[in-house]
Amino acid sequence: MxxxxxxxxxxxxxxxxxxxxxxxxxxxxxxxxxxxxQPATIxxxxxxxxxxxxxxxxxGKFAVSVLGEHSAxxxxxxxGFRSGRECDKFEGVEHEVKSYLPVLKDACAYIVxxxxxxxxxxxxxxxxxxxxxxxxxxxxDAMTYAYYHNVIKGKSPKAAPTYLPEEQ
Numbered sequence: 431m432x433x434x435x436x437x438x439x440x441x442x443x444x445x446x447x448x449x450x451x452x453x454x455x456x457x458x459x460x461x462x463x464x465x466x467x468q469p470a471t472i473x474x475x476x477x478x479x480x481x482x483x484x485x486x487x488x489x490g491k492f493a494v495s496v497l498g499e500h501s502a503x504x505x506x507x508x509x510g511f512r513s514g515r516e517c518d519k520f521e522g523v524e525h526e527v528k529s530y531l532p533v534l535k536d537a538c539a540y541i542v543x544x545x546x547x548x549x550x551x552x553x554x555x556x557x558x559x560x561x562x563x564x565x566x567x568x569x570x571d572a573m574t575y576a577y578y579h580n581v582i583k584g585k586s587p588k589a590a591p592t593y594l595p596e597e598q
Contacts, residue, residue: 441575445495445509446474447525447532448485454520454532457482458510460575461554462494470561472543475554481514483555490545492559493531498538498570499577505536529563538570 447456461475474492476483486492497505509519524535533540543559550556 443497443506443573443575445505445534446476446482447493447495448482448489448491450485450514454525455482455485455514456509456519458506472541472559472561473556475556477554486545486557491531492543492557493533494541495534495537496539497573499573500570501536501573505534538568538572539566540564
């Protein structure tokens, strides 16, 4: 089996955010997709070990900040290679509250959702969210995972659903 075939799938680069007892928290994700347009529904995949997973379960809500090609690359590492258990990932990061959830100002768009269902896999939870609010923040092309790997030369953390061991 040639798992490099998975690299031919299209992904974006996102920051999924929610609250942790009143403090903003979040993680980098690449598995977000629109399920339906009416009613507007989004699915996100979050590793069981990510602190954000439990916070989404607790709040029942999440926001998706869609990173653009001109978003600061440091956002990807800041939200993807550290744990919200041990640090405040939003410290020093410009953000605002949209429909009661934190979103990054350096994103090209955001989507705010209420969890309406979830599915468990061995390693990840797929949260299904009813869209409560969304908007375009700036005119920038959404960053694809291919752009992240090929232009920024970024790597996937082991908790990412797209992580392949040969990336090391």
